[in-house]
């Protein structure tokens with residue numbers, strides 16, 4: 001095992017100040033993100049929950065450097081984020097592996113770009129970490145969805161990023177695979193201690209994984225609640241019966257329900273109208 005990949009000190013602080021995002025096309029102005037302020041400490045695992053279209057991916061894409069904010073700024077370790085960089089890796093809902101390259105070739109692209117002098121060992125190390133050493137010469141289409149996502153995670157980690165950005169990475173997986181992937185991710189994170197910003201629609205997933213949960217309002221989104229997750233680590237799926245888990249789940253579900261009601265223009269205390277004969 002390559003000891004230099006282990007980092008004793010957490011890394012990757014994110015500071016977002018007065019960030020706003022407006023998409024403008026010829027006739028349409030779409031406010032995707034209201035003024036947002038946020039600080040994430042190095043090594044923190046932060047999950048973002050919120051209704052569809054509230055700006056979760058937009059926020060992540062600004063941190064990744066794929067989008068330039070209309071207002072405000074995002075800093076990584078004190079430096080202004082202006083473009084994508086190898087210190088921030090992204091994992092998407094659907095794998096973005098190159099279909100004409102093998103698993104090994106997909107993983108080695110990042111380390112080659114960053115000038116890694118031991119690309120072979122790097123690829124072996126990360127394939128081993130995600131349990132796919134036997135699939136190095138396979139093509140993505142020869143793997144299951146869960147295996148493809150594991151290759152995506154290995155590829156994202158192979159550049160030794162300070163921040164791992166994950167946009168519903170397990171959203172397309174079946175329930176059982178998803179649980180295994182969550183545990184797998186926590187053990188990888190335990191080793192790397194990179195900062196993780198993880199978007200999900202799944203409240204259980206957010207509670208199981210996070211140190212902190214950010215709940216966003218319906219569109220145009222802003223952060224309406226910043227919830228500290230006091231559950232102890234290491235965790236396994238049995239933690240879902242812990243009273244703290246149940247309390248957190250209720251709090252998140254109530255917030256999300258209220259936001260969904262607002263979005264659908266339904267009052268939370270809506271009563272059926274009395275039907276007169």
Ligand SMILES: Nc1ncnc2c1ncn2[C@@H]1O[C@H](COP(=O)(O)OP(=O)(O)OP(=O)(O)O)[C@@H](O)[C@H]1O
Nearest residue numbers: 023030031032051052053054055056057058059219
């Ligand atoms: N490139 C773009 N151009 C114009 N509008 C965009 C663009 N990207 C996102 N939007 C708009 O910004 C808003 C927020 O989109 P975003 O994808 O961030 O939402 P989301 O919270 O990630 O939703 P979901 O949970 O469905 O993935 C939406 O109204 C969307 O239509």
Ligand SMILES: [Mg+2]
Nearest residue numbers: 056057058167
């Ligand atoms: Mg999204």
